[in-house]
Amino acid sequence: MTSHVYILRDLKHPRFKIGKANKILARARSFRWESIDFHQSLGLRLASETDAYTLEKILHRTFRLASVDPLEVVASGGSADGASEWFSTSCLPRLLQYLEDNQDLHPHVMVSGGELAALLERQLQPSQADVAREQLKKEKEARCIEREAELIAFRRTQLEGLRASLKVVHPKIAQELERQKQNGNIVGICDTSMGSYLVLADTVPLPSGALLWGLKPLSTHYDYPRGGGSIMSSFSQMTWLEGTISKVELPRAHLRDDSVSESDEIIYEVFRKEFEWFNQLQRIPEEWISAIFPHGLFLSPSSDDHQSKRAIENVMGALSKVRCR
Incomplete structure (x- = not known):
């Protein structure tokens, strides 16, 4: 079963998060989609969860000196969930170069920020079932208003x-x-x-x-x-x-x-x-x-x-x- 390592950029602060998830958007939702710049983020699709765990740990250790204090993350509005997995954007170019140079050691398929943003947009769009439910709700509200108007008119006639x-x-x-x-x-x-x-x-x-x-x-x-x-x-x-x-x-x-x-x-x-x-x-x-x-x-x-x-x-x-x- 494939899995992912994600590199998600914070929208307001010079930091990015390195983590592992089978579904990147589902994991990102726990620390609020609106706080992430998905266009400047990326995902790495690996062959298995073991490979994803291994790469996540290697990246954490390799760039540990660029990690951001978890207390600073929380104090600036970040979620306490995974607060220790944030890194300064100053090391991002070297991290990307590391991934390119070691593609043979960590075989992966790149999921671009554009793909992640498009996936999020589709996620946010209501499904046909949601649209149908919303339409049904509006129709019920319209019928209630209509019935109320009819009752008022009938009461006036009475x-x-x-x-x-x-x-x-x-x-x-x-x-x-x-x-x-x-x-x-x-x-x-x-x-x-x-x-x-x-x-x-x-x-x-x-x-x-x-x-x-x-x-x-x-x-x-x-x-x-x-x-x-x-x-x-x-x-x-x-x-x-x-x-x-x-x-x-x-x-x-x-x-x-x-x-x-x-x-x-x-x-x-x-x-x-x-x-x-x-x-x-x-x-x-x-x-x-x-x-x-x-x-x-x-x-x-x-x-x-x-x-x-x-x-x-x-x-x-x-x-x-x-x-x-």
Whole structure:
């Protein structure tokens, strides 16, 4: 197996390195390709590793007096790896003459600096596999950018559709709220762990099937591409001889807290006037509403349930105060 002795010139300092390697560029990489002047370097191809080792040792011994202090090599930016194998360029002409004069003793084939530089250039050029990987990477990045742009455009379409749909629903809810105001049925807002509710009441018991809140959830439904919901998504009502109490679920967007989404922001924007008015209403304690609507069902409270009776009295009392203003 052939092997090499290399003579590599330092690019910035007057010194060269004598070493042995089966592959010169692979060895030179360990002390940085960019630090070597390959055009001014050369390689010696020998018949075997033994011949290469022998010639390397002979050259080291023959020109030992021209060796550069390893500490100086490291201090001037050289690698500690093989730092003892550097020699002053002052002896380079005699070394080249020695090789020429002793070709018969150390048979070798010269690898010129031009050949080494060309070999390095080919080494640095990306392979077809590297080019393909880089192209694939660019295509993936382009697809990611394209998908992101598509998502942004679709989200914009969603929000525009949401705003348009809400503007259709808004007049219905505004009209119903105005009707409840005129009738004096709005008691206040109840904030619970399950959400917020508009609390309505009337001292008149409604007949079976009649509702205090005049809009069904589907009447307040809005939709947009791949989405939808209801502004007033549910309601519950209880009626007894003394009157009727109803709770209507409000959208989370009316709270305008830190967790609101883009959709909630648009809902708040369209219903700003109503939501700001909700926040001015009196707050109804959660325990009152929980006692009246224990499971959120259309049930009448038990006649012997003292807690429910007390809660009903409190709500009706709050209604009286509102109507007296």
